[in-house]
Amino acid sequence: MPVAELRSFVIGVVLAGVLLGFGALVSGAFSGGDGEGAPTVRLLGTPRPSPTARATARPLATQPAAQPTAAATAAANSGATPRPSPSPTLQAGSLPDRTTCDAIRGTPYRSDRERDFFLANCLPTATPTLEPAAAAQSGYANGAATLSAGLDAQIAYLIERAAAPALEDASWRQFTSQAAQNVKALAADLERLSPPACLTAAHGSLLQAARQAAAAADLILGGVSSANAGQVSQAGSALGVARSSLAQAAAAVRSASC
Numbered sequence: 001m002p003v004a005e006l007r008s009f010v011i012g013v014v015l016a017g018v019l020l021g022f023g024a025l026v027s028g029a030f031s032g033g034d035g036e037g038a039p040t041v042r043l044l045g046t047p048r049p050s051p052t053a054r055a056t057a058r059p060l061a062t063q064p065a066a067q068p069t070a071a072a073t074a075a076a077n078s079g080a081t082p083r084p085s086p087s088p089t090l091q092a093g094s095l096p097d098r099t100t101c102d103a104i105r106g107t108p109y110r111s112d113r114e115r116d117f118f119l120a121n122c123l124p125t126a127t128p129t130l131e132p133a134a135a136a137q138s139g140y141a142n143g144a145a146t147l148s149a150g151l152d153a154q155i156a157y158l159i160e161r162a163a164a165p166a167l168e169d170a171s172w173r174q175f176t177s178q179a180a181q182n183v184k185a186l187a188a189d190l191e192r193l194s195p196p197a198c199l200t201a202a203h204g205s206l207l208q209a210a211r212q213a214a215a216a217a218d219l220i221l222g223g224v225s226s227a228n229a230g231q232v233s234q235a236g237s238a239l240g241v242a243r244s245s246l247a248q249a250a251a252a253v254r255s256a257s258c
Contacts, residue, residue: 095110097110097111097114101122105118115157116171119179120175120179120182123150124146124149140193140196144206144250144253145254148253150186151187151210151246152250155213155239157179158183158235161175161176161179162176162220162236163236165223165232165233173224176224177224180218180220180221180224181217181221183213183216184214184217186210188214191207199256202253205245205252206246206253208245209245209248209249210246212238212241212245213239215238216238216239217235217239219235220236223235
């Protein structure tokens, strides 16, 4: 075979081999076969959470709901609208003591000490009757009623003090002695009244009761001065008798007519 033909034959064989190899390569890449080592094409997708991640996911925490109060629950059950508790108010027993006669007069005492002050310092007074005879009865009756009421209050106070003598207590001695002096002063004021003729007998009974009370007040003063509790208690009994007589005499004055 000539050299030129041989060369052409070899080149043709080489080209044919190259073409056949290239064709086989292309056919394997796109055939989709299951051959081992064959290339595969995967499409990228949206990533999904793993089962563990789904199991451990938690919703956002929220604040716990406020629990209703017992009062609100009770009000809701009864159908009433809950209301705030009222603010504390000042109780009667916590009011301050008053220190003027006009403020206390005619009202309940706020404390024992206020009563002590009033009875010791706020005596009733009555102007002696100096009116003409036509007005003498009403003027005397008003004055006698005022003084008798004041005397009765002082006697009642002294009877209470004498029932439980506390001679070691300076305040007890002070107010007890003052009340005894007041009894004597009121008895003296009754002595100065001038009754009309038609009330002379009733006035005499009133003066007798007032003098009994004044005598018992002197016993009180003596017992306080000598620290004699027995004498103070004895004076208390005498004051009880005087008070009963005073009530009867005052009633006689009120009921007398001229």
